[in-house]
Amino acid sequence: MMHPQMRRLAKPLAVSALPRGFEGAGATCGIKPSKKPDLALIVSDRPASVALVTTQNQFAAPPIHITREHAQGGRARAIIIDSGNANCATGKRGLADARQMCALTAKALGVKATEVLVNSTGVVGVPLPMEKVEAGIPEVVARVCPAGINDAAVAMMSTDQTPKRATRRWSQGRAEVRLAAIGKGVGMIHPNMATMIAVMMTDATIAPALLRRALRQAVNASFNCLTVDGDTSTNDMVAVFANGASEATRIDKVSSTGFDRLVGAMMEVCQEIVHAMAADGEGASRVAIIRVKGSRTPEEARTIARAVGSSSLVKTAIHGADPNWGRIVVAVGNAGVEIDPMAVSVSVAGTALLRKGKPVKFNAKSVSRAMTAPDVRVEVDMGLGRAEATCWSSSLTEEYVRFNSAYTT
Amino acid sequence: MMHPQMRRLAKPLAVSALPRGFEGAGATCGIKPSKKPDLALIVSDRPASVALVTTQNQFAAPPIHITREHAQGGRARAIIIDSGNANCATGKRGLADARQMCALTAKALGVKATEVLVNSTGVVGVPLPMEKVEAGIPEVVARVCPAGINDAAVAMMSTDQTPKRATRRWSQGRAEVRLAAIGKGVGMIHPNMATMIAVMMTDATIAPALLRRALRQAVNASFNCLTVDGDTSTNDMVAVFANGASEATRIDKVSSTGFDRLVGAMMEVCQEIVHAMAADGEGASRVAIIRVKGSRTPEEARTIARAVGSSSLVKTAIHGADPNWGRIVVAVGNAGVEIDPMAVSVSVAGTALLRKGKPVKFNAKSVSRAMTAPDVRVEVDMGLGRAEATCWSSSLTEEYVRFNSAYTT
Numbered sequence: 001m002m003h004p005q006m007r008r009l010a011k012p013l014a015v016s017a018l019p020r021g022f023e024g025a026g027a028t029c030g031i032k033p034s035k036k037p038d039l040a041l042i043v044s045d046r047p048a049s050v051a052l053v054t055t056q057n058q059f060a061a062p063p064i065h066i067t068r069e070h071a072q073g074g075r076a077r078a079i080i081i082d083s084g085n086a087n088c089a090t091g092k093r094g095l096a097d098a099r100q101m102c103a104l105t106a107k108a109l110g111v112k113a114t115e116v117l118v119n120s121t122g123v124v125g126v127p128l129p130m131e132k133v134e135a136g137i138p139e140v141v142a143r144v145c146p147a148g149i150n151d152a153a154v155a156m157m158s159t160d161q162t163p164k165r166a167t168r169r170w171s172q173g174r175a176e177v178r179l180a181a182i183g184k185g186v187g188m189i190h191p192n193m194a195t196m197i198a199v200m201m202t203d204a205t206i207a208p209a210l211l212r213r214a215l216r217q218a219v220n221a222s223f224n225c226l227t228v229d230g231d232t233s234t235n236d237m238v239a240v241f242a243n244g245a246s247e248a249t250r251i252d253k254v255s256s257t258g259f260d261r262l263v264g265a266m267m268e269v270c271q272e273i274v275h276a277m278a279a280d281g282e283g284a285s286r287v288a289i290i291r292v293k294g295s296r297t298p299e300e301a302r303t304i305a306r307a308v309g310s311s312s313l314v315k316t317a318i319h320g321a322d323p324n325w326g327r328i329v330v331a332v333g334n335a336g337v338e339i340d341p342m343a344v345s346v347s348v349a350g351t352a353l354l355r356k357g358k359p360v361k362f363n364a365k366s367v368s369r370a371m372t373a374p375d376v377r378v379e380v381d382m383g384l385g386r387a388e389a390t391c392w393s394s395s396l397t398e399e400y401v402r403f404n405s406a407y408t409t
Numbered sequence: 410m411m412h413p414q415m416r417r418l419a420k421p422l423a424v425s426a427l428p429r430g431f432e433g434a435g436a437t438c439g440i441k442p443s444k445k446p447d448l449a450l451i452v453s454d455r456p457a458s459v460a461l462v463t464t465q466n467q468f469a470a471p472p473i474h475i476t477r478e479h480a481q482g483g484r485a486r487a488i489i490i491d492s493g494n495a496n497c498a499t500g501k502r503g504l505a506d507a508r509q510m511c512a513l514t515a516k517a518l519g520v521k522a523t524e525v526l527v528n529s530t531g532v533v534g535v536p537l538p539m540e541k542v543e544a545g546i547p548e549v550v551a552r553v554c555p556a557g558i559n560d561a562a563v564a565m566m567s568t569d570q571t572p573k574r575a576t577r578r579w580s581q582g583r584a585e586v587r588l589a590a591i592g593k594g595v596g597m598i599h600p601n602m603a604t605m606i607a608v609m610m611t612d613a614t615i616a617p618a619l620l621r622r623a624l625r626q627a628v629n630a631s632f633n634c635l636t637v638d639g640d641t642s643t644n645d646m647v648a649v650f651a652n653g654a655s656e657a658t659r660i661d662k663v664s665s666t667g668f669d670r671l672v673g674a675m676m677e678v679c680q681e682i683v684h685a686m687a688a689d690g691e692g693a694s695r696v697a698i699i700r701v702k703g704s705r706t707p708e709e710a711r712t713i714a715r716a717v718g719s720s721s722l723v724k725t726a727i728h729g730a731d732p733n734w735g736r737i738v739v740a741v742g743n744a745g746v747e748i749d750p751m752a753v754s755v756s757v758a759g760t761a762l763l764r765k766g767k768p769v770k771f772n773a774k775s776v777s778r779a780m781t782a783p784d785v786r787v788e789v790d791m792g793l794g795r796a797e798a799t800c801w802s803s804s805l806t807e808e809y810v811r812f813n814s815a816y817t818t
Contacts, residue, residue, distance in 0.1 A: 059742035059750050089738065089768060091751075124735035125768040232743050312721065312805075313813060320814030326533035329498065333468035334641050341468050342500075359498060359534040396721075397814075398807040404722060405729030405806075 002161070003279030003287065003374045009272060010162035012150040017167045019178040019203035021045045021245030025143035026155030029136025031084035031122065031129060037155035039136045042182075042199055043078040043109060043144055048243035050076040050117070051212040053219045055236040062094035063087050064235060066102060067117040071239075074208025077115040079199060079239060080105040080137065081156045083184075086195065087120040087128050088234045097128045104134060108141035119237050121158050121184070121195035149201070153182035156197060160184050161280050166272040168265035172258050175248035177204045179262075181269040185277035186228060195235035196223065198273055204262050205244035206251040213254065214263045215240050222270030225302060225391040227309040228281040240266065274392050279374070281394025282403050287375050288318045288395065293388035294381040300337045301382070301389035307335035308378065309393035319395035321371035323364055325353040332380060343383030349376055356383065411570070412688030412696065412783045418681060419571035421559040426576045428587040428612035430454045430654030434552035435564030438545025440493035440531065440538060446564035448545045451591075451608055452487040452518060452553055457652035459485040459526070460621040462628045464645040471503035472496050473644060475511060476526040480648075483617025486524040488608060488648060489514040489546065490565045492593075495604065496529040496537050497643045506537045513543060517550035528646050530567050530593070530604035558610070562591035565606060569593050570689050575681040577674040581667050584657035586613045588671075590678040594686035595637060604644035605632065607682055613671050614653035615660040622663065623672045624649050631679030634711060634800040636718040637690040649675065683801050688783070690803025691812050696784050697727045697804065702797035703790040709746045710791070710798035716744035717787065718802030728804035730780035732773055734762040741789060752792030758785055765792065 022044055026037040052071045054064050070076060080101050087094045102116040109116075120128070143151070153163035164183040169176055183198035206214070219238055244250075251258040278287045290308045295301035308314055311331040317324040325346045332344060342357035349370035352360050370376075394400075431453055435446040461480045463473050479485060489510055496503045511525040518525075529537070552560075562572035573592040578585055592607035615623070628647055653659075660667040687696045699717045704710035717723055720740040726733040734755045741753060751766035758779035761769050779785075803809075 057739060057742035058746075058748045059738050089735070089763070089766065091767060125763075232739075234739060234742065316810050316813035319810065322814065326498070329468050330466060330641075330643060333466035333643065337467075339467045354498070354534075357498070358500060396810055398810045401725050401728065401805055401807045401810055404725035405731065 005275045005279045006162050009164045009166055009276040013165050013167050013180055015146045017169060017178065018146050018149060018180050019201045019245065021203055021243045022149065022201040023144040023146050024149035024152035025140045026148065026151030027136050027140035027143060030132045031082055037151065038082055038084045039140045040081040040152040040155035041078065041105065041140045041144060042149065042152055042201065044241055044243040046243055046245065047075050047077055047115065048241040049074055049206055049208045049211045051208060051215040051240050053215060053238045055232055055234060057232050057234050059089065059234045061086055061088035061120065061234045062090060063098040063118045063120045064237065065095065066098040067119060067237065070102065070114050070117055076117055076241065077111045078105060078109060079117040081119045081197065082133060083156050083158050084122040085120060085126060085128050086122045086124050086235050089125045090127050093127055097130055100130065101133060101137070104137040105141065108138050117239060119197055119235055121156065121197060121235055149180060149182065156184045158184060159282065160186050164273045164276045166269040168269055170261050170265060172248040172261060175246050177202065177246045177248050179265045179269060181273055183273035183277065186280045186282055195233040196277065198238045198270065200240040200266060200269065202240065202242045202262065203244065203246035204242050204251060205246070205248055206242045206262065210251060210254065210259065211240060211242050214259065214266055217263050218266035218270045221267050222274045225305060225389065226274045226277060227306060227391065227393045228278065278392040278394045283397040283399030284394035285319050285397050286373070286395050288378055288393040289375055290378045290391045290393060291388060292380045292382065294383045294385060295387040296385040298387045298389055301387050303337050304332055304335045304380065304382070305389045305391035307331050308380065309391040312396055315393060315396035318376055319397050321368045323348050323353060323367040323371060328378060328380065329354065339382060340384060345381040345383065347379045414684045414688045415571050418573045418575055418685040422574050422576050422589055424555045426578060426587065427555050427558060427589050428610045428654065430612055430652045431558065431610040432553040432555050433558035433561035434549045435557065435560030436545055436549035436552060439541045440491055446560065447491055447493045448549045449490040449561040449564035450487065450514065450549045450553060451558065451561055451610065453650055453652040455652055455654065456484050456486055456524070457650040458483055458615055458617045458620045460617060460624040460649050462624060462647045464641055464643060466641050466643050468498065468643045470495055470497035470529065470643045471499060472507040472527045472529045473646065474504065475507040476528060476646065479511065479523050479526055484524070485526055485650065486520045487514060487518060488526040490528045490606065491542060492565050492567050493531040494529060494535060494537050495531045495533050495644050498534045499536050502536055506539055509539065510542060510546070513546040514550065517547050526648060528606055528644055530565070530606060530644055558589060558591065565593045567593060568691065569595050573682050573685045575678040577678055579670050579674060581657040581670065584655050586611065586655045586657050588674045588678060590682055592682040592686065595689045595691060604642040605686065607647045607679065609649040609675060609678065611649065611651045611671065612653065612655035613651050613660060614655070614657055615651045615671065619660060619663065619668065620649060620651050623668065623675055626672050627675035627679045630676050631683045634714060634798065635683045635686060636715060636800065636802045637687065687801040687803045692806040692808030693803035694728050694806050695782070695804050697787055697802040698784055699787045699800045699802060700797060701789045701791065703792050703794060704796040705794040707796045707798055710796045712746050713741055713744045713789065713791070714798045714800035716740050717789065718800040721805055724802060724805035727785055728806050730777045732757050732762060732776040732780065737787060737789065738763065748791060749793060754790040754792065756788045
């Protein structure tokens with residue numbers, strides 16, 4: 001039984017919807033014992049502005065270090081990603097291997113090694129099987145084509161049940177601008193530490209500094225509001241390439257329609273992917289969409305939404321379709337944000353359960369029935385201001401525990 | 410199959426080990442549908458110094474507010490606790506009911522209402538059945554006796570499988586000082602939000618300000634290092650009464666053997682109770698004892714130990730007896746403390762798995778076998794300093810999820 005959001009985003013992207021000047025490919029080089037595709041490539045036919053958000057985990061993996069270095073100047077051409085091995089906790093050899101992945105990809109593409117970004121997802125603490133990767137890179141490069149972006153989305157999957165893809169297009173003056181995103185989840189699991197990776201491509205024209213700002217805004221309202229199990233992996237990364245192939249006028253300031261449209265579109269595709277990641281969370285039975293409004297600042301709203309979405313007790317109640325508002329207010333009270341308990345209202349699946357700190361009588365059976373939907377909306381009104389934020393969270397299930405407690409041995 | 414620590418602390422305390430001048434009792438007033446004891450009382454025969462640590466949850470329940478008010482002057486005589494109803498999210502009526510519990514207890518004991526502390530644990534959002542409580546209070550007061558402290562430990566249980574009790578005694582000059590503690594856990598569950606409550610009694614002689622300091626130190630090294638599911642309940646509280654009945658000389662400064670001994674004993678009983686609470690965590694199959702050493706400061710060590718102990722992925726790995734050091738380092742890296750990844754070493758159940766950032770070859774089968782013990786020791790050496798901290802954590806099991814996702818409806 002697949003969540004509708006996963007089914008929606010699993011659909012291959014139409015070539016006519018893809019940003020111009022981008023191609024992609026997927027290949028099997030043999031890292032995964034399953035022989036499923038494990039090498040993904042995205043390429044721009046010209047230098048593109050690039051912006052990154054990477055893991056804040058202090059154990060950031062070697063490829064993250066190399067990618068940060070290569071993206072520093074704000075320009076890049078391609079990204080190569082392997083799945084099945086995270087190249088993490090692999091020390092100096094890991095750094096050399098990540099550099100080598102960039103160098104080989106660059107050579108096959110005819111670009112500079114520093115124009116190639118790299119990431120990895122999979123087993124931790126095991127060196128990459130470089131002979132396989134080295135043989136696979138020319139192969140994946142040979143396959144690139146626009147429709148191959150769909151294959152790249154498949155090749156970067158680890159424990160994902162489906163690939164995740166989304167697009168947007170809009171007008172800027174006479175030009176049409178396009179944006180595509182591919183992403184993988186789903187949570188950190190063993191033996192694959194399923195890193196969260198997303199790559200966006202747009203044919204908008206924008207300088208790296210502004211693109212960075214746009215990405216930060218989009219990620220704050222999407223990936224930073226996703227909680228599957230609360231652990232940030234060593235390889236998490238969101239990257240965006242903007243290659244200007246749309247020939248739309250250059251976006252050169254924040255206060256412009258062009259910038260607003262781009263941020264809006266990036267936010268939307270990121271939220272679509274985040275929603276699908278939550279739905280594809282390990283063992284997830286449904287998605288909780290937690291909207292906190294009436295906060296003094298967006299940061300406070302986000303902190304509270306994340307606290308509710310991260311609570312194991314809320315996540316099990318969502319799984320059990322249990323309209324247990326007590327757990328929601330406890331998580332709100334634990335968020336570390338100053339609140340007025342007598343101003344807080346809570347509704348679940350459209351029914352008010354707490355109004356200004358006072359329990360409301362409600363039909364528990366009918367709310368519980370409404371909570372069996374694929375998406376359960378939890379709305380918390382803090383009653384203190386006008387700022388809001390939304391967080392996506394997977395339900396916590398017996399299946400999650402079974403999946404994550406399996407013996408390695 | 411009961412964890413040995415639970416079995417140990419379930420043993421009734423010998424009257425000869427109890428601090429002098431304290432009595433207790435338990436009674437059934439009918440709050441719990443099960444007709445199990447639900448009213449607990451601890452009394453000192455003379456005014457005692459009192460110190461408190463209460464929940465930081467912004468939705469603190471009415472009895473917590475009243476208890477903070479009554480303990481402000483640092484002197485008290487008794488504490489009355491009901492189980493089965495948390496008197497939480499009950500508004501003004503809840504405050505009036507908590508006050509009334511103190512007033513009735515005080516009347517029956519012949520002391521002032523402000524000398525009585527109060528707490529509640531159980532269902533949220535439902536007013537206390539005051540007619541039952543009012544009938545029960547004289548009854549519980551009539552039963553007080555030294556051995557009744559054991560009954561109080563039973564009457565404050567909610568979802569605990571066993572009561573939790575511990576004692577210590579030591580010499581101070583010619584006098585013997587005694588300390589006893591009773592506690593309940595176990596995690597926040599529905600319909601009972603199983604608040605964590607502990608009450609300590611000592612016949613040491615000490616002023617309230619110093620007692621507060623001693624309590625803070627003991628709690629930092631024990632209750633603040635316990636993680637069952639990461640949610641702090643609305644009614645959490647640790648209280649200590651010191652009534653001076655030992656006739657030991659007054660502890661009047663921090664730099665004294667008397668103070669050190671008292672803090673040491675308080676820390677030990679609190680850690681014993683915390684260990685039993687983790688063992689009695691909902692659905693817990695075993696306890697992870699996470700020791701972080703080699704940190705720059707005790708606060709950093711505690712932050713890292715708590716991050717490891719709170720990680721769902723570490724908790725499921727402990728349940729699965731899976732020596733998955735990758736999850737441990739990811740949690741370490743996510744703690745928000747600056748670290749040197751290449752200085753970190755990890756051992757589990759006595760076997761080194763990571764040494765200064767490098768994976769160590771180990772016999773996974775034998776480590777996994779060692780991890781099936783009731784207590785699994787995880788040791789993380791940060792390699793940066795000499796400070797350390799220990800955290801107790803329950804494993805995360807399918808049983809926990811089943812227990813917490815049951816329909817209310």
